[in-house]
Amino acid sequence: MGFPPYKQYTTCIDADSFNKSSVYAQATLVAIGIVAPLAAFTALLAPWCLLTLIPVAAAAFVVGYCYWFLHQRLICLPPPSNSTLSGGSNQLAIGMVIDILPPSGNSFPDSIDTDYSFGLLVASNNPGDSQAMVEASLPYGFLVSEQPATHNIGMPYTGHPGTFKPTGQTAETLHCEFEGAGVYDLLLASSISLAVAIAAYMVCVLVPFPVGAILAAILALLSLLGLAIGAGVGANDSASPSDENPALGGELHPGDLLVVAGSWVYDSGHQPSGWNEIHPIKFCSPIGHWDGEWPPDINELETLWGIALGDATSTTVIELQKEPQNQWQVHPILDGCDPVIIV
Amino acid sequence: MKTILYGWFGAAKEFFAILCKLYRRWRSRKNKGRVVATSNCVPIYNPAFVKPDPLIYDQYYLTSLGLAVTWDNPDIQLYLNGTPVSSSLLAPGTTYEVVAQIWNNSTDSPAVAMPVAFSFLEFGISTVSVPIGSTQVNLGVKGGPGCPAYATMPWTTPTTPGHYCIQVQLQPFADANFNNNLGQENTNVGTAASPAVFTFPLRNSTRRPQTYNFEVDAYIPLAPDSCGSGPNDAKARAAKLARNKRGLFPVPPGWQITITPNAATLLPNQSVPITVSATPPSGFTGGNQVLNIHAFYAGGIAGGVTLTVNVP
Numbered sequence: 001m002g003f004p005p006y007k008q009y010t011t012c013i014d015a016d017s018f019n020k021s022s023v024y025a026q027a028t029l030v031a032i033g034i035v036a037p038l039a040a041f042t043a044l045l046a047p048w049c050l051l052t053l054i055p056v057a058a059a060a061f062v063v064g065y066c067y068w069f070l071h072q073r074l075i076c077l078p079p080p081s082n083s084t085l086s087g088g089s090n091q092l093a094i095g096m097v098i099d100i101l102p103p104s105g106n107s108f109p110d111s112i113d114t115d116y117s118f119g120l121l122v123a124s125n126n127p128g129d130s131q132a133m134v135e136a137s138l139p140y141g142f143l144v145s146e147q148p149a150t151h152n153i154g155m156p157y158t159g160h161p162g163t164f165k166p167t168g169q170t171a172e173t174l175h176c177e178f179e180g181a182g183v184y185d186l187l188l189a190s191s192i193s194l195a196v197a198i199a200a201y202m203v204c205v206l207v208p209f210p211v212g213a214i215l216a217a218i219l220a221l222l223s224l225l226g227l228a229i230g231a232g233v234g235a236n237d238s239a240s241p242s243d244e245n246p247a248l249g250g251e252l253h254p255g256d257l258l259v260v261a262g263s264w265v266y267d268s269g270h271q272p273s274g275w276n277e278i279h280p281i282k283f284c285s286p287i288g289h290w291d292g293e294w295p296p297d298i299n300e301l302e303t304l305w306g307i308a309l310g311d312a313t314s315t316t317v318i319e320l321q322k323e324p325q326n327q328w329q330v331h332p333i334l335d336g337c338d339p340v341i342i343v
Numbered sequence: 344m345k346t347i348l349y350g351w352f353g354a355a356k357e358f359f360a361i362l363c364k365l366y367r368r369w370r371s372r373k374n375k376g377r378v379v380a381t382s383n384c385v386p387i388y389n390p391a392f393v394k395p396d397p398l399i400y401d402q403y404y405l406t407s408l409g410l411a412v413t414w415d416n417p418d419i420q421l422y423l424n425g426t427p428v429s430s431s432l433l434a435p436g437t438t439y440e441v442v443a444q445i446w447n448n449s450t451d452s453p454a455v456a457m458p459v460a461f462s463f464l465e466f467g468i469s470t471v472s473v474p475i476g477s478t479q480v481n482l483g484v485k486g487g488p489g490c491p492a493y494a495t496m497p498w499t500t501p502t503t504p505g506h507y508c509i510q511v512q513l514q515p516f517a518d519a520n521f522n523n524n525l526g527q528e529n530t531n532v533g534t535a536a537s538p539a540v541f542t543f544p545l546r547n548s549t550r551r552p553q554t555y556n557f558e559v560d561a562y563i564p565l566a567p568d569s570c571g572s573g574p575n576d577a578k579a580r581a582a583k584l585a586r587n588k589r590g591l592f593p594v595p596p597g598w599q600i601t602i603t604p605n606a607a608t609l610l611p612n613q614s615v616p617i618t619v620s621a622t623p624p625s626g627f628t629g630g631n632q633v634l635n636i637h638a639f640y641a642g643g644i645a646g647g648v649t650l651t652v653n654v655p
Contacts, residue, residue, distance in 0.1 A: 005451075006391035100385045116387060178389040181361070188358040195351030230358075237365060250394065250517075252387050259455075262391070281391045285452045286517040301456060304481055308453035312484040321450045321486035324570035327580065331400055331523075332446065333417055334410065334587050335580040337570040 003261070003282035003313050009184040010069075010280065012076035012089065012265045015149040023068045023269070030064030031057045034194075038201060049204035052216050055223040056201055059194035062227060066187035069113075074265040074279060075155070077147050091264040091278065092306060093140050094298060095120035096290045097256045098127070098173045099162040103180055111235040114180025118252060119162035119173030120260060120278075124294040127169035131159050134172040139302055143264065144174050144276060150266045160275040165254045175267070176260050179280040182234035189230020197223035250286070257288040259305050283309060395454035396519035397482050398446050399511060399526035406637070406644040407522070411562035411589045413635055414529040414649035418444040419509055421498075421528075430509060431530040431651070436502040441475070443494045443511040443526065447482045449519060454482040458514040459494040466506030466531060467544035468555075468638045468646035470614070477514075506531050506543075508648075530649045538599070538622035539652045545617045545638055545645075547609035553640040554608040557617075559600050560635050562592035594634065597624025602636070621652045630654055 019026060035057045042049045076089045098119040103111070122140035125133065135145040146157035162173040200219030204212050261283040266276050288295075295301055311317055320326060328336035400419075402412040421428050422440040433439065441461055447454065461475040475498045483489020500507065513524035531541055547553050565586060573579060594600055599622040607615050619636055632654065637647040 003391070007389065102385050102387075116389065178387070178391055185358070185361055188354040188361070191351050191354035192358060233358075233361060233365060237361065250387060250392065252385050281389075283451075284389075284392045285394060287455070288516045295456075304455045305453075308455050308481060308483055308489060311487045311489060312451065312453055314487075317484065317487040321484070323486065324575040326450075326486040327575055329448065329580065330408065330410075330584060331398065331405070333400070333564050333567055334405070335583045337568050337572075337575055337583075338566075340569060340571040 006262075006280060006282045007179045007181065008280045008282075009179050009181055010074055011071050012074040012263060013072055015075050015153050018075050018153060018268070019072060020153065020155075023065060023073075026068050026072070027061045027064030030067075031060040034060045038198075042201070042205060046205050048209075048213070049201060049216070052197070052201040052204045052220050055197040055220045055227075056194065059190050059197050059223060059227060062190035062230075063187065063194055066183050066190060069183045069269070070187065073269045074263075074267055074277075075150055077149055077264045077266055077276060079264065080142060089264045090261060090282065091143060092259065092261040092302065092309065093120060093122050093143055093174060093278065094257070094259050094287070094302060094305065095122040095140065095174060097121075097252055097254050097258060098164045098171050099254065100252050103182075109231070112182045112186055112231060114182035114234070114237055115177045115279075116180065117175060117177040119160060119171075120176050120258065121162075121164075121171045122174050123298045125171065127164040127167055127171045129171060131161065131172040135159075139299055140174070143278075144172055147266065147276065150274070155266060155268060156272050156274040158273040158275060160273075160277075174260075174278060175275055176262070176278040176281050176284075178284070181237040185234035185237050186230045189226055189233065193223045193226035193230070196226060252286075253289070255290040256286050257290060258284055259287055259309075260284050261309060283313075393449065393452040394517040394519045395452040395457075395482065395484075395515060396448035397454050397457060397513045397515050398448055398520070398523040399443060399513060401523040401525050402527055402647065403525060403644055404523040406589065408584075409589055410584065410587050411560060411592050411635075412637075412647070413562055413564060413633070414508075414527060414647050415633075416509075416526050416528040417564060418446075418526050419511055419528040420444075421509070429530065430528045431506065433500050433507060435500055435504045438497055438499045441496045441498050441509055441511075443496075444491045445480060445482055445494060445513060447485050447490045447492075450485045453484050453487075453489065454480075454515050456480075457482055459496075460512040460514055461494075461496040461498065462510045462512070463498065464508040464510060464529075465544065466508055466529065466648065467546065467614075468617070468648065469546040469548040470508070470544055471546070471548075472510060527646070529647065530651065538601075538620045539650075541619045541621075541648075541650050542616055543619075543648055544614045545607060545609070546614035547611055548645075549640075549642065550611050552608060552610050553642075553645075554606060555638045555640050555645060556606050557602050558637045558639065559594055559602070560589070560592045560637075561594050561633055562587075562635055563633055595624075595632070597627070598622065598632065600634065619650065621650070623652065623654050627654055 035053050098121045100118045102116050103114040125137050135141045159172050160175045161170045163170050196219055200216040204216035260278055262278040262281040265279050324337055325339040400416050405412050420442050421430050456479045458477055459480050460477045462472045464470040464472050476496050478494050478496055480492045480494040482492040508529040511526045601620045603618045632652045634650045638645040
């Protein structure tokens with residue numbers, strides 16, 4: 001089973017394996033873990049080379065931070081037994097866009113997080129409904145409710161209210177994110193910087209003074225420059241497949257009704273707040289616009305979408321889509337072909 | 344440790360590829376300017392944000408692509424008690440089942456509970472549409488079990504004898520291409536009694552005076568090739584489309600077709616009867632000849648009818 005092409009740079013971690021210490025503590029530990037042995041060795045052989053460990057520590061800290069951001073931050077939420085979608089922690093929801101937070105709204109350093117997110121009021125709730133009402137609602141209230149997996153490890157849960165611009169009313173939302181590549185790019189750049197910084201250290205220790213010191217200084221500066229370039233590239237790398245295919249994309253508006261599917265996770269990166277999210281969104285399609293009423297048959301609609309999406313993502317259908325009879329673009333009788341039937 | 348030993352090499356390779364991609368994107372945007380969000384509309388570009396692409400055999404869209412069309416729509420079929428019947432042989436005051444075959448050109452997005460509206464028109468070109476009803480259809484992705492999907496609508500023909508045209512309009516909320524959602528079935532059969540004569544109205548359904556001209560061809564959709572008979576890449580598919588181009592299907596030699604009047608200038612809502620007379624060549628016996636009459640105006644194709652001349 002597979003969703004259409006989507007961007008995913010994160011992975012979620014089971015609650016049992018989650019490390020509750022702060023991201024800064026974890027990143028500092030990574031930096032210390034790399035720098036400490038080198039520092040001890042250097043202190044004995046070439047104390048002046050300790051300076052080259054500054055970019056090593058900086059790059060290692062950034063690597064640690066990015067790694068946490070991508071792979072240690074999101075906690076997988078176990079799907080309920082009656083989940084519409086199969087496959088890991090994937091969940092499907094029908095809801096209304098309450099607020100939109102595009103990456104262009106962020107300033108540095110938050111701009112490195114190039115995720116595009118929006119708040120979804122799950123069906124069949126109305127703007128102004130309390131958090132308790134939304135959490136108790138069917139069929140999607142559980143998506144915005146605190147889950148035992150995070151409660152049992154003592155994670156805070158505050159929910160994620162949003163303001164519906166057209167009426168000014170607030171509503172509890174399911175936070176949904178399309179992933180951008182910003183932090184991933186920074187991880188790549190900081191990995192390179194770390195290697196260059198260590199090379200600077202090695203040159204300083206192994207190449208005689210002053211040539212070694214000069215080369216080490218150049219490499220150290222290059223390492224720091226690499227970090228800066230990585231941050232710049234990351235901040236500008238919001239996903240934009242429309243460059244390859246202009247037909248992709250569109251616009252989101254408060255009040256749009258959407259079908260959303262993706263990984264259901266808890267985001268630990270907002271403490272002391274905390275909430276559940278669809279992160280990343282693996283499928284999102286507009287199905288209407290809010291006119292003050294929900295379709296009366298949300299449960300049936302959810303079932304139909306579950307079946308349709310199950311078909312669309314099945315490996316059988318994905319293989320069938322590669323067959324010659326499914327390559328037409330205008331109309332099957334005009335640029336299609338009749339499948340060969342082997343008896 | 345992996346990062347220090349060899350991970351940086353893979354990272355460098357991938358980071359270089361990202362730099363190249365961003366450079367290409369920057370170059371391609373350089374002269375286009377940035378996409379500007381208007382009021383509450385926030386642009387979203389992500390491969391996970393998908394739209395379905397429902398479609399039907401839409402003569403107006405296909406004509407805009409330069410293709411020949413038939414008004415005997417391959418995606419619309421009428422049934423009487425489960426038996427397929429021709430839309431040119433309808434009995435008055437009889438309940439038929441109109442079935443529309445609907446396709447999805449999206450491999451990613453289904454269209455669940457998509458409204459499909461059925462209507463009928465007096466046989467002719469640009470005549471007034473009368474709603475039959477609306478239904479919903481669950482259209483799966485291309486290649487999946489729900490594609491094509493079939494929308495069915497019962498229709499009791501008017502008690503006034505006559506020929507009628509069926510229209511099927513797909514009404515998705517989101518669509519990668521909204522231009523291929525209107526299918527029309529508009530046929531009539533006449534027997535050549537030297538000549539075969541057909542009369543139908545032409546109406547100006549626009550808000551301005553328009554001048555209409557006619558084109559006649561003998562196009563019948565070609566049977567698709569077998570998938571195993573040759574290549575099926577983009578070039579081959581383009582070649583298949585080219586075989587269906589408008590202008591490649593002239594009326595066979597010897598046929599005399601007269602359209603009266605051969606052009607018409609009409610005020611908004613004004614209509615005029617059009618008479619088509621078709622005389623088969625001498626020696627043409629025991630067969631049918633399909634003639635597609637298309638009316639064009641400044642805005643493109645106004646509509647058309649497919650006439651079948653039955654030569655005893």
